Amino acid sequence: MAQRSPLDLPEGDPFGPDNLPYGVFTTSDAPHLRKIGVRYGAHVLDAGAAAATAASPHAELLGASSLNPLMAAGRPVWQAVRAELRDWLTNPAHRHAIEPLMHPLTTLALHLPIEVADYVDFFASEHHASNAGKIFRPDGDALTPNWKHMPIGYHGRAGTVLVSGSPIVRPHGQRLPPAEAPASPAPASAAPTPAAPSPSASSAPPRPVFGPSLRLDFEAEVAFVVGAPSPLNTPLPLAGFHDHVFGVCLLNDWSARDIQSWEYRPLGPFLGKSFATSLAAWITPLDALAAARTAPPARDVPPLPYLDDAAAEPGGFDLRIEVAVNGHTVSRPPFSAMYWTAAQQLAHLTVNGASLRTGDVFASGTVSGPRPDELGCLLELTWGGRDPLHLPHGTRTFLEDGDEVTLTAWAPGPDGVRIGMGEVTGHVVPAAS
Ligand SMILES: O=C(O)/C=C/C(=O)CC(=O)CC(=O)O
Numbered sequence: 176m177a178q179r180s181p182l183d184l185p186e187g188d189p190f191g192p193d194n195l196p197y198g199v200f201t202t203s204d205a206p207h208l209r210k211i212g213v214r215y216g217a218h219v220l221d222a223g224a225a226a227a228t229a230a231s232p233h234a235e236l237l238g239a240s241s242l243n244p245l246m247a248a249g250r251p252v253w254q255a256v257r258a259e260l261r262d263w264l265t266n267p268a269h270r271h272a273i274e275p276l277m278h279p280l281t282t283l284a285l286h287l288p289i290e291v292a293d294y295v296d297f298f299a300s301e302h303h304a305s306n307a308g309k310i311f312r313p314d315g316d317a318l319t320p321n322w323k324h325m326p327i328g329y330h331g332r333a334g335t336v337l338v339s340g341s342p343i344v345r346p347h348g349q350r351l352p353p354a355e356a357p358a359s360p361a362p363a364s365a366a367p368t369p370a371a372p373s374p375s376a377s378s379a380p381p382r383p384v385f386g387p388s389l390r391l392d393f394e395a396e397v398a399f400v401v402g403a404p405s406p407l408n409t410p411l412p413l414a415g416f417h418d419h420v421f422g423v424c425l426l427n428d429w430s431a432r433d434i435q436s437w438e439y440r441p442l443g444p445f446l447g448k449s450f451a452t453s454l455a456a457w458i459t460p461l462d463a464l465a466a467a468r469t470a471p472p473a474r475d476v477p478p479l480p481y482l483d484d485a486a487a488e489p490g491g492f493d494l495r496i497e498v499a500v501n502g503h504t505v506s507r508p509p510f511s512a513m514y515w516t517a518a519q520q521l522a523h524l525t526v527n528g529a530s531l532r533t534g535d536v537f538a539s540g541t542v543s544g545p546r547p548d549e550l551g552c553l554l555e556l557t558w559g560g561r562d563p564l565h566l567p568h569g570t571r572t573f574l575e576d577g578d579e580v581t582l583t584a585w586a587p588g589p590d591g592v593r594i595g596m597g598e599v600t601g602h603v604v605p606a607a608s
């Protein structure tokens with residue numbers, strides 16, 4: 176049987192000419208030579224080689240070892256490069272030149288496609304925020320009084336953003352001893368080292384122990400990658416989203432709930448989240464998601480003018496996310512349910528005069544929908560460990576060593592075609608001894 180050309184895709188392939196996500200790869204014969212690739216079906220185009228062959232004016236940008244130079248070039252260049260890529264991959268006149276530059280995806284090593292500058296994580300799902308509020312702060316209001324007035328967020332740790340597939344080492348940290356039996360069995364190496372004798376009276380102040388986290392969790396999120404930088408002291412309007420955001424990808428904000436719940440007051444998440452954040456290897460260009468734009472939920476509290484999106488282009492994205500633990504689907508969070516949009520988050524990030532750098536990543540926050548099978552983390556799916564999940568391979572409250580978590584997503588594209596968002600995956604390895 177004749178071998179099908181990598182340029183002939185099956186009908187409706189989610190990585191077809193309307194998608195064209197960017198990544199960075201190496202081949203086994205040149206493991207240190209990072210190249211920009213464009214995913215097309217089950218193959219990857221060596222974009223730098225294609226640009227050189229075509230004598231493209233963008234050959235230097237596509238010949239770089241990360242996406243940052245291309246991302247810094249701005250939207251007119253992004254659009255010109257996307258048109259060139261589509262021509263190279265679909266115009267029969269280029270077939271003989273392009274075919275030899277296509278690598279089977281399975282033969283490549285994929286790397287972090289961008290050099291991450293700053294990393295911010297938001298808290299934009301009303302369902303997640305109110306569930307987390309009820310679980311972490313059962314005696315208070317589910318939402319804090321500021322929540323409907325601004326997209327709440329925190330600055331995370333850019334240096335520990337890892338590419339999909341990287342192992343996640345169970346973190347050590349301070350945590351409170353569980354009031355009763357631990358919600359999930361301790362890994363063999365997890366015997367905690369008491370920092371102090373246990374309190375003898377129930378009114379004694381809490382005293383932490385030190386050891387591997389017993390409540391390791393995932394958070395299904397969507398990340399937005401900044402391309403064009405912005406100057407200091409220049410707040411961006413909502414429309415700035417279109418000019419400054421290069422692309423979108425999946426992100427897993429691994430979270431140690433026991434470390435987090437002890438440390439987060441009063442300044443917010445810190446070491447319970449900074450040990451690792453996984454980013455997908457493929458960045459979907461914003462233009463590939465044009466058909467997925469959708470209106471966000473109705474605002475029941477009018478936002479301040481700089482966040483008011485009533486007259487703006489629809490700021491939501493209809494991304495259908497799926498979360499699998501060890502290959503078993505545990506949730507399908509709908510990104511269209513997010514209350515605060517990425518455009519509002521960008522306007523808020525810069526409203527105080529803060530500048531943007533190429534490679535800044537801002538993540539949506541955990542994506543949870545209203546239904547019990549739409550929740551984006553185990554904290555919610557097991558209600559703080561109270562209601563274990565029953566999976567074919569055993570019950571889970573939080574993650575055990577060896578567990579693998581995979582997020583996938585797709586978005587509606589033009590003419591009923593699906594735009595594949597690739598995946599972000601990671602597996603838990605035992606805490607360092
Ligand atoms: O309610 C809290 O105190 C914190 C909840 C989170 O886990 C914060 C976070 O990472 C934001 C998010 O993913 O939505």
Ligand SMILES: [Ca+2]
Pocket residue numbers: 296297394396428540541
């Ligand atoms: Ca998060």
Ligand SMILES: [Mg+2]
Pocket residue numbers: 331427428429430448449450451452
């Ligand atoms: Mg994290």
